[in-house]
Amino acid sequence: MLHTRCSRRYLQVIIPLLSFLFITTSALAQDEGSKKKEDQSETGGKNKEKPERKKKKEASKKSVSTTEEKEKKPQLQILGSKVAYSMPQRWTKPQVSTRNKLEALQFTIPLSTDSAASHMTSAIVVTEPNADKLSLADFSNGKLPHKYPASTVVADQLDGDSWRTVVSYVNEATPPYTVVDRFGVAAGVRVHFRVLLPKEEDAKSTWPQTLSQESNAFIDALRIEGKNKVAFHLFYDKGNWSLREGKSSKKSINKNATAESEKTKKAEIKKAAPKKAAPKPTPKKKEAPASDSAEGHEL
Numbered sequence: 001m002l003h004t005r006c007s008r009r010y011l012q013v014i015i016p017l018l019s020f021l022f023i024t025t026s027a028l029a030q031d032e033g034s035k036k037k038e039d040q041s042e043t044g045g046k047n048k049e050k051p052e053r054k055k056k057k058e059a060s061k062k063s064v065s066t067t068e069e070k071e072k073k074p075q076l077q078i079l080g081s082k083v084a085y086s087m088p089q090r091w092t093k094p095q096v097s098t099r100n101k102l103e104a105l106q107f108t109i110p111l112s113t114d115s116a117a118s119h120m121t122s123a124i125v126v127t128e129p130n131a132d133k134l135s136l137a138d139f140s141n142g143k144l145p146h147k148y149p150a151s152t153v154v155a156d157q158l159d160g161d162s163w164r165t166v167v168s169y170v171n172e173a174t175p176p177y178t179v180v181d182r183f184g185v186a187a188g189v190r191v192h193f194r195v196l197l198p199k200e201e202d203a204k205s206t207w208p209q210t211l212s213q214e215s216n217a218f219i220d221a222l223r224i225e226g227k228n229k230v231a232f233h234l235f236y237d238k239g240n241w242s243l244r245e246g247k248s249s250k251k252s253i254n255k256n257a258t259a260e261s262e263k264t265k266k267a268e269i270k271k272a273a274p275k276k277a278a279p280k281p282t283p284k285k286k287e288a289p290a291s292d293s294a295e296g297h298e299l
Contacts, residue, residue, distance in 0.1 A: 078103050078127045082189050085125060086221035088214040094125075102128040109214075111198070111207040121211070123195040125222070130190045139190050140164050140183040154178070155243035159229040162186040165219070167234070167241055175199050178241040180215060180234055187225045193218065197241055208236040 077084050079101075087094070087107070094105035104126045111119040130139075136158075145151050145168050155167040164183045170176055178197040184190065195215050200208055216233045232243040 078105070078125070079129070079189060082187065082225060083127045083191055084221070084223045084226070085218065088217060090210075090214070091123070101131075102126065109195075109211065111211065119198070119207075121196050121198055123193070123215075123218070126192045128190060130185060130188050134185065134190065136162060136164055136183060136185040139185055139192075140166065140181070143183065143192055144168065144181060145170060145179050151179075154241065155232070157232040157243050159231050162224070162227075163229050165230075165232060165234075165243060167243055169241075180241070182219050182222065184222065184224050184228075186227065189224050191222065191224060193222055200239065203239070208241075212236045212241075 076086060085105075090110060092108040092110075094107045097104045097106070104124060107123045109121045109123060111121060134142075144153075144166060151168050151170045153166060154169050155165075157165045159165070162184055166181045166183075168179045168181070170179060176199050178199070180195050180197065182191075182193040184192075195211075195218075197208070197211065212234045219234075220228065220230050222228060231246060233246045235242060235244050
């Protein structure tokens with residue numbers, strides 16, 4: 001009897017303890033599972049936030065780089081929006097100077113040579129309103145390097161009524177050099193572009209060809225009110241600088257020549273063709289004479 005009573009009491013005590021332990025362990029297990037899920041969600045959120053932060057950082061870096069590039073690039077318009085130009089990549093950022101309404105840009109151009117000494121040249125663009133209404137001839141003649149001793153005009157080319165390109169050789173300077181001037185007068189504005197071309201003794205040097213291409217590109221892009229006309233380009237051959245006809249102008253000239261020749265051929269063919277004889281007029285049919293009875297009736 002005692003044994004059974006003790007066993008009953010033992011079970012009465014042990015069963016609630018076991019149930020309590022089971023409940024607590026299940027609750028702990030649930031808490032741990034929820035914590036793991038929260039940790040996973042937090043880590044997942046952090047992992048999601050990392051690429052977003054990276055994207056934001058990259059976007060901010062790009063914006064900074066673009067703003068820096070915009071600051072480094074010079075303004076491609078002078079005198080508001082009346083004059084436009086495009087600068088070659090090798091040319092340094094221009095020094096800008098203004099006086100009254102005049103604006104000037106001065107470029108420094110590195111020249112690659114085999115010698116250890118640094119070799120540089122320069123170019124300048126000057127724009128101003130044509131307040132005194134100078135013609136292209138008066139404006140350009142006043143700016144040509146005639147002040148230098150024994151300067152010789154190598155090439156002089158007019159491009160319509162608004163543009164002129166002149167190549168001058170200054171042979172008494174030490175050392176001698178060549179000057180290329182591009183003048184433009186239109187829409188109440190005048191523009192003067194000048195580049196100095198040093199003399200190169202080394203026939204294997206490649207910078208003259210590079211500089212001639214860059215100068216031609218600058219001249220082609222220099223516009224007043226979006227307009228420009230270039231028929232002849234700068235070229236370098238065996239130590240000498242000059243102008244020669246561009247490919248585009250040659251094509252247009254050839255097209256015009258072919259059109260004119262076709263017109264003349266057609267005109268000659270028309271002249272040589274035999275004239276067609278005029279068609280003979282068809283004879284009119286004679287009407288029959290009226291009868292006496294009809295005449296008497298009409299009267």
